Amino acid sequence: MTKKITPYRVLIAKPGLDGHDRGAKFIARALRDDGFEVIYTGIRRTPEEIAAAAIQEDVSAIGLSSLSGAHLRLFPAVVEALKKAHCHDIPVLGGGVIPDEDKEELKKAGISQVFTPGTPLEEILEAFRSACRNHRAEQP
Amino acid sequence: MKKNDYFKNWRDNELAKSLARFPERREKFISHGGREIPRLALPHEVDENYMENLGFPGSYPYTRGVQPTMYRGRLWTMRQYAGFSSAAESNKRYRYLLEQGTTGLSVAFDLPTQIGYDSDDSMSIGEVGKVGVAIDSLADMEILFEQIPLDSVSTSMTINSPAIVLLAMYVAVAEKQGVSPEKLKGTIQNDILKEYVARGTYIFPPKPSLRLITNIFQWCSKHTPAFNTISISGYHIREAGSTAVQEVAFTLANGITYVQAALDAGLELDVFARRLAFFFNASSDLLEEIAKFRAARRLWARIMKERFKAQKPSSWMLRFHTQTAGNTLTAQQIDNNIVRVTLQALAAVFGGTQSLHTNSRDEALSLPTEDSVRTALRTQQIIAHESGVANTVDPLAGSYFIEELTSQIEKEAEELIDKIDKSGGVVAAIEEGFIQRQIENAAYDYQREIESGERLIVGVNSFQIEEKSKPATLRVDPEIEQFQVENLARLKKKRNSENVSLALDDLNQAAQNDTNLFPYVLNAVKEYATLGEICNVLRKVFGEYR
DSSP, X not given: OOOOOOOOEEXXXXXXXXXXXXXXHHHHHHHHHTTOXXXXXXXXXXXXHHHHHHHHTTOSEEXXXXXXXXXXXXXXXXXXXXHHTTOTTSOEEEEESXXXXXXXXXXXXXXXEEEOTTOOXXXXXXXXXXXXXXXXXXXX | OOHHHHHHHXXXXXXXXXXXXXXXXXXOOBOTTSOBOOSOOOOSOOOHHHHHHTOOTTSTTOTTOSSSSGGGTOOOEEEEEEOOBSHHHHHHHHHHHHHTTOOEEEEEBOHHHHTTOOTTSGGGTTTTTSSSBOOOSHHHHHHHTTTOOTTTSOEEEEOOTTHHHHHHHHHHHHHHHTOOGGGOOXXXXXXXXXXXXXXXXXXXXXXXXXXXXXXXXXXXXXXXXTEEOEEEEOHHHHHTTOOHHHHHHHHHHHHHHHHHHHHHTTOOHHHHGGGEEEEEEEOSOHHHHHHHHHHHHHHHHHIIIIISOOOSHHHHOOOEEEEEOGGGOOSSSTTHHHHHHHHHHHHHHHTTOSEEEOOOTTTTTSSOOHHHHHHHHHHHHXXXXXXXXXXXXXXXXXXXXXXXXXXHHHHHHHHHHHHHHHTTOHHHHHHHTHHHHHHHHHHHHHHHHHHHTSSOOBTTTBSXXXXXXXXXXXXXXXXXXXXXXXXXXXHHHHSOHHHHHHHXXXXXXXXXXXXXXXXXXXXXXXXXXXXXXXHHHHHHHHOOOO
């Protein structure tokens, strides 16, 4: 007898005022095609709104996208908001127009993976799979 | 009518008039081999069919361009979109660009400015001065245009929801320079509809947004007759992932909506229509892009003449700005982007653009450095002065392939516009999500083709190399946010707060009636009311979208 596997739930979010959501929408749809349950926040969300949505929807990972250069402020702010709610076990991944030299700083601030333009989709999907797998394994 | 009568008629009327007003740049245009290049190549037989589908340049249906001599008379305006950090930093970049031979300014505002928030608003955190210059009040605008003569430089401003505020600031700065409004030249983007489907900087719901737009049309037709009051933009629709046909269809459908809104507000068609401008994307599929520009021009001429019954030729003409496609730039092997931009710019010139922005090679990484911006501008200058393509009008006309493709794009775009019309127009199609879905699906299919390797992107999914050295990128000083916030606090202490409150009260009253809001906004900006304060008054009256 096969056990029914619940799909991983993830949140794709656009923090800040950036309206470029082509990438975010593509990732959301590609994750759905891969079997994830995906909640997309739409554009112009505050870090607090994103953290609250992630907690309420009980997701196993968050994907952030920003193309406006505000990532160094906004991505860590999402991690902070999760910490405040004692939910920083939810892994946060990020992508967008991000110079290489910012990747380290983002990782230090708790962004587990950072994707820049041209990253193959499979690499991104695999990162979400593994983030969700780890998160689920840690759940009591 | 004999075939030559068509030509003689054009030569003795449109062409003669144009040459009298704007002599060509040279007496003769000579190729490298010493050959004299003709102004306009024509088919052996200029017949009714030719006249209906192509016509002469500067005459209906404008397939071959909006000017009889096109770039032989005047080159396109080389207009590089720029702006970042503070007004003082951006002012420096504009003056650099003008020194380097750019012929028009194009102001990029930061996202808080574009969405009507002051720099000290909690919504602005992290975004101040990032993708453009931060403007909180007239004081910033005065610094932005310091030592730039607004009576001779034409300025394009990418601002939509709060366009009325930034245009009022521009008028006020000009006044301080001693330049009267009727001398002002330039364009304000002021195209809200594409914000709902592609670009995202909306504030108010569609109906009051359309009112602000028609208020601008009306005020400008009296006070700034040389200013383009809207730039109906397909650029961002294409960037969001649409096809070329969708770009034309959705842009012209938006255009139809603005024309109808202005007519409904009682404006006179042949007065406001000549100040409508367009803005398209130049992507990498060279021949399809050339055909797209020609198709858009012909279709708009037909819409204005046949659907709206505009009488004046100036109302039929689709004049457009072009920007090369940002989404095609790669973060890998960034010098390849110079080649992409060259091909895209060439498409725009073959397509008859009136002005052009060429992207810089490093824009998939960050805002462009000064060196990259110079190369982008040089790309246009090389096309203009070395390639020879500007020496004759619409050189690809008559190519079986180009003409066939032009007709196909026009037909398919027309069908899509019909579909939107039948389903209740653009606003209904936006509310229902039809346009957004179409764009999203096209974007998804395109990206899937890249992922599967069906579509090759050099350096990304083919011809990759290991890259060791990291290119220098431009970093916006993170102190800018603090700088703006402090300036704002100082300004609020210095200005006459009683006058500010009065001006905002008046605006509030006016917004609740159907008076033209422009004079009220102008009054408020002159009192140094901030952008956020003005937009908050309007938010209260109009509500916010979504």
